[in-house]
Amino acid sequence: MMIYDTQEARQIDEWARTSGLPLEVLMERAGSQIATQIKTRHSKRERILILCGTGNNGGDGYVIGRELIRDGFDVTLFTPFGKSRSDIATIHTHYAEAFGLVAEKPCGRYDVILDALYGTGFDPGRINPEFEAQCTFVSEQKQQGARIYAIDVPSGVPTDHTIGFKEIAIRADATFQLHAMKRSTFLIRTAPFYGESETLDIGLPAFGEWRVSPKDLASLFKREPYGHKGTYGTALLIGGSDTMPGSIQLATRAALRTGVGKLQVATTSLAKQGIVVQAPEAMVVDQTLPAIQNVLSSISAVGIGPGLSQEVAETWVDHLLESDLPVVLDAGALIKESYPERTAPIIVTPHIGEFARMTNQTVASIQDDLFGQATEYAVLHQVTVVLKSHVILIAKPNGGGFVISGASSGLAKGGSGDTLFGILTSLLAQHPSGDVERTLALGAEWYARASKQVERRLHPSSLLATDVIEELGRFGL
Structure with a gap:
């Protein structure tokens, strides 16, 4: 299993684009797989909140929300930073809206929260009062029993190292990593934010410098x-x-x-x-x-x-x-x-x-x-x-x-x-x-x-x- 840094994650996306595999297809695969994971772990009686950012991580959230609401799950979607700024994510935003999934403000207690705010390559400069408010909100929900999931990297967690990390981040119970694990999964200050980690295969070739140890002894x-x-x-x-x-x-x-x-x-x-x-x-x-x-x-x-x-x-x-x-x-x-x-x-x-x-x-x-x-x-x-x-x-x-x-x-x-x-x-x-x-x-x-x-x-x-x-x-x- 590969371990990527931010640059390698971007390189594999670029490889997919230049090889004729549209990124919106990868987003569909990722979102669908995560939605399947949520369906097998939770019931339709539970309230689910998806927090979507303005980039591709937020696009994954829209795919997940669409898949869940189509199958009768109780889903609320919230975009605390505004509308998507990614063309690819915007495509899936429109698809999700066609299924009746529109952004609204959270209300009450949730059983499941899905963090789709930020992905790899998080810039500490993005930490602002609104993001801190979301971290506090998720933490409070977690204390009340909510199960927290993150996509790829918990929002606020750096991908490659922990230099300058202030520990202002979403603390997930489990993280669905796409295609490869990320370096910060293994760093002592960031590993606790991932919770359990599961890597999902979205159909990309494996390449990279670091990998998890071979298991076959x-x-x-x-x-x-x-x-x-x-x-x-x-x-x-x-x-x-x-x-x-x-x-x-x-x-x-x-x-x-x-x-x-x-x-x-x-x-x-x-x-x-x-x-x-x-x-x-x-x-x-x-x-x-x-x-x-x-x-x-x-x-x-x-x-x-x-x-x-x-x-x-x-x-x-x-x-x-x-x-x-x-x-x-x-x-x-x-x-x-x-x-x-x-x-x-x-x-x-x-x-x-x-x-x-x-x-x-x-x-x-x-x-x-x-x-x-x-x-x-x-x-x-x-x-x-x-x-x-x-x-x-x-x-x-x-x-x-x-x-x-x-x-x-x-x-x-x-x-x-x-x-x-x-x-x-x-x-x-x-x-x-x-x-x-x-x-x-x-x-x-x-x-x-x-x-x-x-x-x-x-x-x-x-x-x-x-x-x-x-x-x-x-x-x-």
Whole structure:
């Protein structure tokens, strides 16, 4: 499923126009589909109010109103900003009026309110007393039990980022997104305004830089009937310290649980003791440069960082980046201001705080423009960015990427990042020549879904990284 920004949404409309698919036809498709959704969710006894703006979003509202009133629903339509200024929307305005749907002022309490005021590309300059009044009115109706629906983007919500967003907007219970999801669906300040999100196919081709993570995990579980441990790669994890021995243990267990054939772990003496007990399937080596160099020739992917100080990691990171192996940099290994040019991929896996440090920005500024910030760093440094927030973004070095959402809130806890690090390194070792970003996206999706599955038996507050690791093995059964 695609994720569009404002420009891409306009480009697909332009493509439709130049390809002979009239925009009024797209408006008809969108409105009809949303009307069908309303009909299946609500009865003719309920009062429905449609708030229509002056643009194409308002035109969608007229189509919906026409379809509903034709089938006997109780519909009121209100145009707080005046008549349509869109030629395409005006066509559907006339059609709706022919069915008896004319604008009138709202009165009393409504069971359903449909927000068709503004669509994509909302300009904060449009916020005025009349719009604020509509936001207040909808909020009051919602408090009295009205169900609020939005078309494409809740009015007042920006599409691409939340820079300057004052949270003056319609707060929907559900949003019907047309053709593709919008970036602000995944941003921490705007996601609550969407409510439940459903994407409707209106017959357009899919193109764009960002997309929702692939959901089909079957390729991760495929095993060759005549395979051996060498078939599934050898990974090297470097991490852990005497003061933080648990991080590398979690990464080790996660790597083993996600299918790597052989696993080498370079860690300290104290951390080794835990690995011998918790993950006897792993092979341990000394956390020294000679020991690491000795095993590199047999490795298909390497990850470094959890539990390491930046000072300890620095020499090893430089050495690893001189190799021709996929390298995953996490935690204490996120120290480089620039990266060498190389053919093998470099993957950096910061959480928001680490990424703010890496880019010399604030956490708030990163959260405001999650897609833009991740893309800029990935393209500038020619690395793959796995940015961990309330969602996971995987940004490609050539632009675009994947979004993974729906993970348990219980992952907001120590050890979660170490677990994901182990998963990703394991999968890269198994698929060193495949589509790197897709492999990472599948791994992050596996991790997110496993965390959500744990919630069936544990409250998110009680969820531990070890619970997620054990749950990984229950998929595909």
